[in-house]
Amino acid sequence: METSESGLTRREFLGLTGGLIVFFAIPSELARAAGESGGGDAPSFNAFLRIAPDSMVTVFTGKVEMGQGNKTALAQMVAEELTVPFSSVEMVMGDTDLVPWDGGTWGSTSVRFMGVELRAAAAEARDVLVEMAAEQWGAAPSALTVSEGRISLASDTRTSVALGELTEGKEIRRALKGEPKLRPVVEYRVVGTSVSRVDGRAIVTGEEQFVADVRIPGMLHGAVLHPPSFGARLKSVDTSRAERASGVIKVVRDEGFVAVVAERPELAREARQLIRADWEEKPHPAMESLWDDLRSTAELADTVTEEGTVGSVLEAAERQFSATYRTAFVAHAPVEPHVALASWQDGKVTVYSNTQTPFLQKDDVAEALGLESGQVRIVVPRVGGGFGGKTNPELAIAAARLARAVGGPVMVDQTREEELTWNYFKPAALIDIRCGVNGDREISAWDCDVHNCGDRGAEPPYGFANRRVRSFGCDSPLRQGAWRGLAGSAITFAIEVHMDEVASEMGEDPVEFRLKHLDNDPRLARTVRAVAEAYGWTPRRAPTGKGVGFACGIDVGSRVAEIVELDVDAKTGLVRISRVVVAQESGLVINPDGITNQIEGGIIMGLGPALREMVHYEKGRILTDRYSKYPIPTIRDAPKIETVLVPNPTLSPQGAGEPSIFPISAAVANAIFDATGKRLREMPFLPDRVLAATAV
Amino acid sequence: MAETKETISFQVNGVERELEVSGSRNLLSVLRHELGLTGAKYGCGVGECGSCTVLLDGRAVRSCVVPVSTVAGRSVTTIEGLGSGDRLHPVQEAFLETQAFQCGYCTPGLIMSVVDLLQRKPDPTEPEIRDALAGNLCRCAPYPRIIRAAQLAAATMSSSGERHGDQ
CATH class of the missing domain: 3.10.20.30 (Beta-grasp domain)
Structure with missing residues (x-):
């Protein structure tokens, strides 16, 4: 990546190029942009692609690559519609000066929304060029064929032209309207194949540049002073010793913001320790009272769904069940900590930042520093794992402030301790479920209240005629925010353990019991059958003592079902997952190996909060501030995973980054029940909780 | 100071x-x-x-x-x-072949750990691979692929007689 600034605005950048440019928009994102900007200067498009006279294709999008492989998958979708070689598509991503506004990379939206619009734009571009060729040759467009990046006369293929050649000496701009005709799936040659990741070679050679690897001559490093506990107010500060420390250039103080700028990160951090600050701390609730605190502060935020008559049907039900499920606060813990590098030139600041939301960060930096939006450029070379955790503008703001204060480029790079302390967390969740079963041994009423976690995934996937789901907001003791799948993995844990409990109490096979309630969703039913078949499932009534658990779910349009095999060590309470079989249906699959990688990664990441991960805190301080105290899954924890991609190629591609993490913790809990006959309703399933549950 | x-x-x-x-x-x-x-x-x-x-x-x-x-x-x-010129080291090749990465931040460290392992144990068992790499954390967690990458590299290196990680 070029670290020197090109200084080009997007308009100038476009002006430099010829060729055919097709602009397009994701309608929902533009609506958001209009909302965020008050509607006045909302963009009319949020991505575009260009076909140059040499037939090289460049795609400009605000999405960022953070390991999910969207840089590869999006290029595949474009190459497919244009019939050009995959290698002739280049992606320009996540640079707010080069790409149009985008709401951010989260919610598995890259392929599902951006990709779908992008391939439509590519199809539009192809059709425009076919029309141009038809005119040139005095032929009807229908008499032309497109293949291998060339347009030819069907009757005489010697009359042919490369797509880009038609744009020679011209600049043609089109906005995508309507839905151009896509190439038939059966003719696909790039989409549906496991193209290797475009960034793979640079990753294995260490050449791939993350933000922390960007170097600007003369750059310095900043370390920001943190309070001893959340929300503490700075009363007074003495920075004199820090100012004299080795390698220190400046100590910057601006009201409550205090930071050291030094020649290297460790010198800035060492000097930071020499700052004497006096803080006014706030009282904080104890971790032990979390569940009571959430309940006592709960306020109805939203009735997610209300169908039929839940109350009376529940009362009249033959059997009633109720249980409460809990999940802990969880950290994102990406191995790449947050980092930002800011550099000023002519009143404009460029910030290299590992953020999932460059355009939101641009506005945040502008606002914090009192700048016009046009005075801020955010560049995201790539992100070293996001998981919903990298949307926080604080480091970018700090870097921009410090760079301005010292008059030179400054990088602010967080330590592991800062990363695990000062980011927001996945919310703790408290979920109550009541349900009633009728004489046909079917669930006739479902009543679910979710607390503190939001409501993603709260709507049960099953066709319960009478159901009510409500979401309650609570006072959280910790700062909380997005985490892979938002509330979905917590709520799916509750729903799917509850389904398992009812099935077991009713003496029903857990898989058949799910299927009985899935007439409303044939895609999920098919996915459930696919995983059962791949596993070799035989009807059973849990607990069987074998340690096999099932769970399924729906997220971002995908259907997913998982079967877990595990062992429980009766002496230590340790749970060892040996095998996971997963089936996922995500509509059209762009890159089978890429989606498989996402599915497997989601499952193993999900084993962390299932088995071990929880944030510990005390008096407004995070205690789990290093990996040895916050043990994420290691390669020792990784089970054998068998992945089945359930085909459905005529359906538009669905989200793939998050779904597999939804059912995994329920599948584990259900397998622990199958092994031990005991239910665990609180994540994580720590050894002492397993022992306590299994102790007679 | x-x-x-x-x-x-x-x-x-x-x-x-x-x-x-x-x-x-x-x-x-x-x-x-x-x-x-x-x-x-x-x-x-x-x-x-x-x-x-x-x-x-x-x-x-x-x-x-x-x-x-x-x-x-x-x-x-x-x-x-690692590697020489345009030629990748067999461990790098194996990571590429198995696509044993997602974000790629931890990948250089993992590759170096596998190089070390294969120098000590040219034909490691799966538990030995897991033990050798247990200190290399990866939040994206394509761990099953990383195991396959190590096995693939071991196979290539033993068939080509290449054992030196720093070539």
Whole structure:
């Protein structure tokens, strides 16, 4: 990546190029942009692609690559519609000066929304060029064929032209309207194949540049002073010793913001320790009272769904069940900590930042520093794992402030301790479920209240005629925010353990019991059958003592079902997952190996909060501030995973980054029940909780 | 207060380097900030995540906890020193072949750990692979692929007779 600034605005950048440019928009994102900007200067498009006279294709999008492989998958979708070689598509991503506004990379939206619009734009571009060729040759467009990046006369293929050649000496701009005709799936040659990741070679050679690897001559490093506990107010500060420390250039103080700028990160951090600050701390609730605190502060935020008559049907039900499920606060813990590098030139600041939301960060930096939006450029070379955790503008703001204060480029790079302390967390969740079963041994009423976690995934996937789901907001003791799948993995844990409990109490096979309630969703039913078949499932009534658990779910349009095999060590309470079989249906699959990688990664990441991960805190301080105290899954924890991609190629591609993490913790809990006959309703399933549950 | 600097010489990727640095500085900081070798990453600073792994005299070390004074006169290999020219090291090839990465931040450290393992145990069992890599954390977690990458590299290296990680 070029670290020197090109200084080009997007308009100038476009002006430099010829060729055919097709602009397009994701309608929902533009609506958001209009909302965020008050509607006045909302963009009319949020991505575009260009076909140059040499037939090289460049795609400009605000999405960022953070390991999910969207840089590869999006290029595949474009190459497919244009019939050009995959290698002739280049992606320009996540640079707010080069790409149009985008709401951010989260919610598995890259392929599902951006990709779908992008391939439509590519199809539009192809059709425009076919029309141009038809005119040139005095032929009807229908008499032309497109293949291998060339347009030819069907009757005489010697009359042919490369797509880009038609744009020679011209600049043609089109906005995508309507839905151009896509190439038939059966003719696909790039989409549906496991193209290797475009960034793979640079990753294995260490050449791939993350933000922390960007170097600007003369750059310095900043370390920001943190309070001893959340929300503490700075009363007074003495920075004199820090100012004299080795390698220190400046100590910057601006009201409550205090930071050291030094020649290297460790010198800035060492000097930071020499700052004497006096803080006014706030009282904080104890971790032990979390569940009571959430309940006592709960306020109805939203009735997610209300169908039929839940109350009376529940009362009249033959059997009633109720249980409460809990999940802990969880950290994102990406191995790449947050980092930002800011550099000023002519009143404009460029910030290299590992953020999932460059355009939101641009506005945040502008606002914090009192700048016009046009005075801020955010560049995201790539992100070293996001998981919903990298949307926080604080480091970018700090870097921009410090760079301005010292008059030179400054990088602010967080330590592991800062990363695990000062980011927001996945919310703790408290979920109550009541349900009633009728004489046909079917669930006739479902009543679910979710607390503190939001409501993603709260709507049960099953066709319960009478159901009510409500979401309650609570006072959280910790700062909380997005985490892979938002509330979905917590709520799916509750729903799917509850389904398992009812099935077991009713003496029903857990898989058949799910299927009985899935007439409303044939895609999920098919996915459930696919995983059962791949596993070799035989009807059973849990607990069987074998340690096999099932769970399924729906997220971002995908259907997913998982079967877990595990062992429980009766002496230590340790749970060892040996095998996971997963089936996922995500509509059209762009890159089978890429989606498989996402599915497997989601499952193993999900084993962390299932088995071990929880944030510990005390008096407004995070205690789990290093990996040895916050043990994420290691390669020792990784089970054998068998992945089945359930085909459905005529359906538009669905989200793939998050779904597999939804059912995994329920599948584990259900397998622990199958092994031990005991239910665990609180994540994580720590050894002492397993022992306590299994102790007679 | 100024840092006390000393002259320290060591080999990096086969090239003799002489630096004026504080001997207490960690090797990772010197690689990344003095030598411009950014392949090894900072992940935790306390030797718990493995993303800073490099080879010191052929053995994997966590460079974030190695004082640079202790590498004087010794040989350091980083991810930049693997392979030769355009030719990737078999372990790099195997990671590419199995697509054993997602975001790629921890990948250089993982590759160095696998190189170290295969030098010590050219034909490791799966539990040996897991034990050798348990200190290399990866939040994206394509661990099953990483195991396959290590197995594939072991197979290629034994069939080609290539055992030297720093070639």
